[in-house]
Amino acid sequence: MAVKGKRRPHVLAVPFPAQGHVRPLMKLCRRIASRGIKVTFVNTEYIHGKVFAAMSEEDKKKNSMQLISIPDGLPPEDDRSPGIELMESVIRTMPGNLTNLIEKINCENSGEKITCVIADITIGWILDVTQKLGAESVVFHPAAAAGMAMILQIPKLIRAGNLDTYGSVTKNELIDLSDNIPPWRRNELTWSIPGDLKTQKIAFECFAAAGKTANHAKWMLCNTFNELESSAGNLIPNFLPIGPLVSTNKQESSAIDGSFWLExxxxxxxxxxxxxxxxxxxxxxxxxxxxxxxxxxxxxxxxxxxxxxxxxxxxxxxxxxxxxxxxxxxxxxxxxxxxxxxxxxxxxxxxxxxxxxxxxxxxxxxxxxxxxxxxxxxxxxxxxxxxxxxxxxxxxxxxxxxxxxxxxxxxxxxxxxxxxxxxxEYRIKVSAIKLKEMVLKNVSGLGSSSQNFDRFIDHLKN
The missing domain is CATH 3.40.50.2000 (Glycogen Phosphorylase B;)
Known part of the structure; x- marks a missing residue:
């Protein structure tokens, strides 16, 4: 419930248009909405249609966010599989479409203007647009913190000669960021697309641009927890691990969290x-x-x-x-x-x-x-x-x-x-159970991920 005399915070969330990006951000946004904060979730028109088609009527009634869409710039008959056409179109059309959308929302909701934009790090460069419109910038990384740390290291790795302009490893060696993070081998980087250097270059440039923008974000939210990747977290400014983002209500359909397919x-x-x-x-x-x-x-x-x-x-x-x-x-x-x-x-x-x-x-x-x-x-x-x-x-x-x-x-x-x-192998099972217990500890009321999420909510409200 909004505090009398204060404007209700309004979060706009924008994922990259792929299943592995939409679902964790929708899970996060449902939790944000459950704390009384208005959330508008923006998918491309194609993804919006898939999400709605997978929802039952009951799912739609339970939905606590406003789900809206913008064009992705591709003709209806085109393939939307993650690739060069989709990436180029998103880069070309999303900044203008988001600018128009935010201005329209703010004009129609003068009492609940957008106060914060959460952008998937893959398209983190859109935060340049949102900052100009007066909204606070927050980066969301749906993957491991190690990957986020690597993205932020791109300028340094280029200067050191470890990466070329295509994002390819230039030397036959491992890229090692910390003693406690597994090193990356050739073709293991987040943007690696062996055999398709043109698409890889575009992906690499997107991550490099997003990394520069992310350094100015208020928070870098990540779907992980401190004990799992503490070394990676130490390399990320304004790092706030709030994961794992797994469903807490096992009775609900997971389609409400953005599944693209009927289960x-x-x-x-x-x-x-x-x-x-x-x-x-x-x-x-x-x-x-x-x-x-x-x-x-x-x-x-x-x-x-x-x-x-x-x-x-x-x-x-x-x-x-x-x-x-x-x-x-x-x-x-x-x-x-x-x-x-x-x-x-x-x-x-x-x-x-x-x-x-x-x-x-x-x-x-x-x-x-x-x-x-x-x-x-x-x-x-x-x-x-x-x-x-x-x-x-x-x-x-x-x-x-x-x-x-x-x-x-x-x-x-x-x-x-x-x-x-x-x-x-008994030892593997024992290790798996220990990790499960670690997760439960972190997402409980006094756990670090739970407390980090509370901290983020308090910031949004104040």
């Missing part, structure tokens, strides 16, 4: 039928795609493991097309395998039947898995996922790598072997 909840009745700690959960997030040969190896590995499995298979997982399963595979695994197009992941990972998480190691999946105490089988696809794998396997010791062979494939033998190693 198949039939997996829960199936999970209830499986023994405790028995199910291999397989999901590669919203972007990863694989060749058919690789998907055959995975399918046969799951079959040969003899274990129950829940596999999320998007309709475009086979390099943009539907997956073709090995002959007779669906029939042979019918009694112990469940395949869905999209799953309510947090609730799945929290289920007692889950034994491990075969994951692409996106940061959202990483913090969701460690928050539930689930060990990982790591299969990174691109970008920061390789560095997250290094955290999981080398620092936190809660998972194992799935290594490609000389043909670049994860063989059925490799997958089967690592499943057995992971599930028989």
């Amino acid at each position: 198949d909840t039939t997996c829960f009745s199936w999970l209830e039928e499986q023994p405790i700690g028995s199910v291999i959960y397989v999901s590669f997030g919203s972007i990863a795609v694989f060749c058919q040969d690789q998907l055959n190896e995975l399918a046969l590995a799951l079959e040969l493991s003899g274990r129950p499995f829940l596999w999320v298979v998007r309709s475009n997982l086979a390099n943009g097309s539907s997956v073709k399963y090995p002959n007779g595979f669906r029939e042979r695994v019918a009694k112990r395998g469940k395949i869905v197009e999209w799953a309510p992941q947090e609730k799945v990972l929290a289920h007692s039947s889950i034994a491990c998480f075969l994951s692409h190691c996106g940061w959202n999946s990483t913090v969701e898995g460690l928050s539930m105490g689930v060990p990982f089988l790591c299969w990174p696809y691109f970008s920061d996922q390789f560095h997250n794998q290094n955290y999981i396997c080398d620092v936190w010791k809660i998972g194992l790598r799935l290594n490609p062979d000389e043909n670049g494939l994860r063989s059925r033998h490799e997958i089967m072997t690592k499943i057995e190693m992971l599930l028989s």
Whole structure:
């Protein structure tokens, strides 16, 4: 409830238009709105449509934010997969569209003008626009603090000759920021896109520009917590870790937090039928795609493991097309395998039947898995996922790598072997449980992430 005589604070939030960016920022904004602060959440028109389509009527009634949209500058028929066309269009059109939107909102809501803009660091350069309009600037990083620290180090790394103008590592060496942060190998940087230097250069320039703007932001919010990445946090000015941003109400549909796909909840009745700690959960997030040969190896590995499995298979997982399963595979695994197009992941990972998480190691999946105490089988696809794998396997010791062979494939033998190693390794399970306890401590009332969030809310209100 607003204090009499004071204007109600009004937050405008802008994510990068991709699933892994929209969801954590929506989770954060729902928490902000629950404290009596007005929140306007801005998606592109295409993403706005996907979010609304995935919501039930009940979800829409429970929604506590104003959800609005702006054009992304692309024709309706264009592909919106993260890539050069989308990035160039966002860069070209978003500053003007946001300026017009903010001016319109402020004109129509003179008593509740926008007081703060929270921008995803990927598009952090938009804060140059919002500062000119009198709103306070806040950066949100949906991934690891280590990635945020690396972005802020870009000017220094260019001057030292570690990076060229494409963001490529210029020397055959590791980039090391701190003793307690895993070093980055070639092609493991957040903006790395091997084989597509043109797109990588645009992504790199976006991060470099965002990093310069971020240095002037009031806060740098991050979906992590102090104990998980204290060394990285020490490298970031005005750093405020407020994660992990996992849902606190397990009864609510996760679509209300910005899912782009309808979730198949039939997996829960199936999970209830499986023994405790028995199910291999397989999901590669919203972007990863694989060749058919690789998907055959995975399918046969799951079959040969003899274990129950829940596999999320998007309709475009086979390099943009539907997956073709090995002959007779669906029939042979019918009694112990469940395949869905999209799953309510947090609730799945929290289920007692889950034994491990075969994951692409996106940061959202990483913090969701460690928050539930689930060990990982790591299969990174691109970008920061390789560095997250290094955290999981080398620092936190809660998972194992799935290594490609000389043909670049994860063989059925490799997958089967690592499943057995992971599930028989008691120390990994113990480490996973300890991390889960650490998360619960941090997000509780007296935990550091909880207190940091309270501090942020107090600042917005005062």
